[in-house]
Amino acid sequence: MKLHAINEGKAQVLTRRSTSSKILAHLIALTLILTILPLYYPYIRYILEKPTPLASHSNDLLHVQSTTTLSRQHPVYRGHLLPATRENEAGQKVVAKRGKGKRGRREVVLKPPGGGGNKSCDLYSGEWVENPKGAYYTNETCWAIQEHQNCMKFGRPDQDFLKWRWKPNDCELQEFDPVEFLEMVRGKSLAFVGDSVARNHMQSLICLLSRVAYPNDVSNSSDLNFKQYEYPEYNFTMSIFWSPYLVNTERTDRRDITQPFKLYLDEFDESWTSKIEDFNYVIISAGQWFFRPTMFYSGRHVIGCLYCSESNIRHRSSTFSYRRAWRTAFRAINSLKNFKGIVFLRSFVPSHFEGGRWDKGGDCVRTRPFKSNESVMEDYSLEMYKTQLQEYKFGEREARKKGIKVALMDMTQVMQLRPDGHPSRYGHLPSQNVTMANDCVHWCLPGPIDTWNDFLMELMKREDGRGLANSLVCID
Structure with a gap:
């Protein structure tokens, strides 16, 4: 009896100790939850409130339906x-x-998925695959969309162009995460410098970030080509500066933008070259403006022209000025004494006019992306791309000698496969009299250009190692 009582007493003590341990463990867990939860509240709120696929909107918007097909993904992403x-x-x-x-x-x-700075994966070899989730914003939820990119407002009848994502062959490209991006650029600055396609990219980024935060306009100008936005909660600023030719330019007629420009191909455009030294990241690109009528100068002497009527001036190609402009742009970057950042070159992005030139009835009416084996670059697009890559190699080699990092953001083939993503005739009201009736240069918002920010996040992570970005400039 005494032994039984002793054993029973020990059992009660052990039970009490076990109960106390469980209570203590629960208290510790609760304390950790109450401590950590507030830190991640913005992200949790974003996940809970993450927009669903686009629903029907007002009369001047498309009714977007979700599809039921889903492309094959990496098994870990599908819960297998x-x-x-x-x-x-x-x-x-x-x-x-x-x-x-x-x-x-x-x-x-096994190759790990992208999105974590995986440098072994070639992001640019892949396919556009179906994405039933579609876009995460509309022209109702984002104020930054300009009229000529507002395809939904002006009645584009199809919506499948919203239902694709880029899938590299050997990994996954992480979907843009606005909370993660804003944390990466906290206390930093971002600028886009270039033409309307650069502005198109900036507006896409603003729309993606609008899922969690809205900026204040702190610009000193009402000109859309020179704007600055501030995200006060993150002490983050985003700016745009206009420089479509990368080099110093001058109009021959101040009142008529269609008249030839003077390109001083050996002179810096100080509207951006004098401002990038304090930034940590630069994305530089240029393209479509080099097909306009232009006069070429070097040493302030005429050395040629494009689409000019003068018979005594040597007629040159677009690639002539394109090569010289890139060479000067890299010379400007490599001449910076205190620049400690990294330069991303965004490669030439082709237009998709079919059935004629832009001014001869050409249009882009496709509603699905190409497969990688269905479309190849040719003619002027290929020549521009090859010229740009050659100058990139020379510029990168010189930059390396000076301790400046330069990397490639190769969007050419990725966007070659998206003839369906342009506004076409849906950048204005049908009754409007516009100069370029069919726009196959810019990109609908929302649309394929949103994917550029998926690439942007991944490249920033790769270069920063841990995904901690500083400031960024984008020059187009």
Whole structure:
């Protein structure tokens, strides 16, 4: 009896200790939750309030329906269990897979998904795959969309162009996360410098960020080509500066933008070259303006022209001025004494006029992306791209000698496959008399250009290692 009582007493003590331990563990867990939850509240709120696919809107907007098909994704993203993995002698994770025919079992190296600074994955080789989630904003929810990009407002009848995402062949490209991006650029600054396609990109970024935050207009100008926006909660500013030719330019007729421009191909455009030294990131690009009538100067002497009527001036190609402009732009960057950032070159993005030139009835009426084997660059687009890459290689080599980092943001092939993403005739009311009736240069918002910010986040993470970005300039 005494032994039984002793054992029963010990059991009660152990039970009380176990109960106390459980209570203590629960209190610790509760304390941690109450401590951590406030820190992540903005992100949790974003996840809970994350917009659903676009629903029907007012009469002047499209009714967007979600599709039911879903492209094949990496199994970990679909909640499937991966086969058992192990590490090989090189430290790579491998998985055993059944081979075909007599090949038996074989081991395949697993490549991690993108979105975490994975430098081994080629982001630019891939396909556009279906994305039933569609766009995450509309022209009702984002005020930054200009009229000529407002395809939904002006009655574009199809909506499938909103239902695609870029899928690299060997990894996943993370979808743009506005909360993560704003944390990356907290206390920093971002600028786009260039033409209307650069502005198009900036407006896309503002619209994506509008899912969680809205900026204040702190500009000193009412001109849309020189704007500055501030996100006070993050001490983050975003600016745009106009420089479509990258070099110093002058109009031959101040009142008529269609008249030839004078391009001083050996002179810096100080509207951006004098302002980037304090920034940590630069995205530089240029393109469509180089097909306009222009007079070329070097040393303040005429050395040629494009689409000019003078018979005593040597007629040059677009690639002539394009090459010289890039060479001067890199010379400007590499001459900066205190620049400690990184330069991303965004490559030439083609237009998609079919059935004629832009001024001869050409249009872009496709409603689906091309597959990678259905479209190739040719003619002037290919020449512009090759010229740009050649100058990039020279500029990057010189920059490396000076300790300046330069990298490529290669959007050319990615956007070559998106003939369906332009406003076409849906950038204005049908009754409006406009100079360019069919716009196959700019991009609808929302639309494929939103994916540029997926790439932007990934490239910033790759270059920063841990995804901590500083300030950014984009020159187009």
